[in-house]
Amino acid sequence: MEMEIYAVVKSKDSYAGNYLVTDGSKDYYLKTPEELGKYDFIEISGEFSDNHIIASSVKNLGNPKIKDVIGKLNLKLNDWNPSIKSKIIEDCRASMENVAKALKFMSIVNPKSTIRFHNDADGISSALSISQIIGGLKIQHNSAIYFNKDAFNDIPALKYDPYSAVVLLDCCTNEESIEALDLLKSADINIIAIDHHPCNPKIREMGIMLNPWLEDPEEDASKYTSGYLCFEVAKLLGHDTSKFVGISLAGDKSKIMEITPKDKERALVFDFVASYSSYGNRLDFYKDLVNDSALYSSILLKANEHIENVSDAISKSTKKEVLGNGLVFITLDIDKVAKKSEFPGRGKITSRALEMENNENAVVIGYNEKSMILRLGHAAFEKGLKANEIVKSLMAEYGPENASGGGHAKAAAFVFSGLPSEYILSQIKKIVSEVK
Numbered sequence: 088m089e090m091e092i093y094a095v096v097k098s099k100d101s102y103a104g105n106y107l108v109t110d111g112s113k114d115y116y117l118k119t120p121e122e123l124g125k126y127d128f129i130e131i132s133g134e135f136s137d138n139h140i141i142a143s144s145v146k147n148l149g150n151p152k153i154k155d156v157i158g159k160l161n162l163k164l165n166d167w168n169p170s171i172k173s174k175i176i177e178d179c180r181a182s183m184e185n186v187a188k189a190l191k192f193m194s195i196v197n198p199k200s201t202i203r204f205h206n207d208a209d210g211i212s213s214a215l216s217i218s219q220i221i222g223g224l225k226i227q228h229n230s231a232i233y234f235n236k237d238a239f240n241d242i243p244a245l246k247y248d249p250y251s252a253v254v255l256l257d258c259c260t261n262e263e264s265i266e267a268l269d270l271l272k273s274a275d276i277n278i279i280a281i282d283h284h285p286c287n288p289k290i291r292e293m294g295i296m297l298n299p300w301l302e303d304p305e306e307d308a309s310k311y312t313s314g315y316l317c318f319e320v321a322k323l324l325g326h327d328t329s330k331f332v333g334i335s336l337a338g339d340k341s342k343i344m345e346i347t348p349k350d351k352e353r354a355l356v357f358d359f360v361a362s363y364s365s366y367g368n369r370l371d372f373y374k375d376l377v378n379d380s381a382l383y384s385s386i387l388l389k390a391n392e393h394i395e396n397v398s399d400a401i402s403k404s405t406k407k408e409v410l411g412n413g414l415v416f417i418t419l420d421i422d423k424v425a426k427k428s429e430f431p432g433r434g435k436i437t438s439r440a441l442e443m444e445n446n447e448n449a450v451v452i453g454y455n456e457k458s459m460i461l462r463l464g465h466a467a468f469e470k471g472l473k474a475n476e477i478v479k480s481l482m483a484e485y486g487p488e489n490a491s492g493g494g495h496a497k498a499a500a501f502v503f504s505g506l507p508s509e510y511i512l513s514q515i516k517k518i519v520s521e522v523k
């Protein structure tokens with residue numbers, strides 16, 4: 088039968104004069120006099136019979152970007168059937184399917200890749216899901232930002248291989264990462280990201296991106312954790328990674344699906360281990376921890392002890408004021424609670440303070456002389472307050488040389504210099520008071 092397809096050369100040494108190529112769902116033996124290289128992307132016309140092609144013409148298209156090949160190959164996905172039926176997830180369908188196709192392409196062609204996952208339970212859950220689909224180096228990324236130093240670490244490792252990719256999980260789609268991502272892009276390295284932090288629309292141009300904030304910045308898009316998004320992507324490829332979703336939701340305090348007590352435990356253990364990040368955790372270590380070993384129980388015990396200890400300290404160090412609009416403004420001198428380089432860190436402590444207050448109207452600010460951490464109860468968010476917007480407006484006022492930060496609608500943080508924390512607290516209080 089005479090046909091035309093696009094394909095990628097998998098190997099050139101199958102047997103004399105032939106190539107093994109794939110169209111994304113099927114392998115073929117290709118007979119052609121053309122000289123082709125491994126990984127070449129080709130357009131073939133020829134006579135097809137079962138898994139053999141005798142080419143009448145082969146056009147070599149080189150090694151384009153992954154985003155340009157996935158639409159042309161025959162990459163089949165499972166039927167669209169997300170576990171959460173909501174408008175924003177429906178709106179994410181195209182980008183979810185694109186990311187799934189890109190990962191499928193990578194699982195077939197196996198280019199060199201580096202997965203960078205955020206150093207918390209959500210980031211780890213995401214990586215555990217995605218590592219069922221693709222191989223490659225896995226690095227715990229101890230920041231929300233992709234820095235130039237990260238780019239210059241990844242570029243030499245990946246630049247010389249066709250279709251090589253950096254896969255960013257639960258981090259690095261923010262405005263601050265754009266410059267370094269642009270370096271990767273200039274080095275012709277593919278960028279694939281699955282994230283749920285507020286992002287800059289410009290991030291779309293950087294690569295193959297899945298982030299609910301790109302679809303609807305007004306919705307509480309952060310609640311669709313990266314671990315949940317990775318689970319949906321894996322599902323499109325026939326992998327069941329549901330056991331990691333609850334861990335991700337527990338870690339990021341999202342209630343979109345059921346969380347079991349075991350999920351909460353595992354999230355706590357992951358967060359505890361991830362916070363001691365200086366020794367560079369590897370994903371395999373987290374994978375082993377999931378199997379209830381003696382080490383797991385020991386870590387869980389210690390993590391719980393740490394949480395209990397800070398809970399005592401939190402109740403002694405918070406100041407509370409009920410505002411005219413019903414919101415409860417709570418400040419926490421965080422250095423009285425946090426121990427340097429110990430779990431839980433300042434962000435987790437501020438989250439814990441909100442949890443302990445157990446009031447949907449609460450707005451908690453954990454502060455010291457260099458940083459502010461904001462946590463909002465759901466009712467405060469419903470009234471129109473957004474932690475990331477507060478941070479953004481203050482940063483704009485103080486200027487980039489004095490303040491930098493970001494975050495989600497209900498959780499954000501920034502660092503500052505040259506301004507007294509009392510002054511900043513009073514400004515935040517004013518913004519919170521003005522909500523109707």
Ligand SMILES: [Mn+2]
Nearest residue numbers: 209257313339
């Ligand atoms: Mn997350």
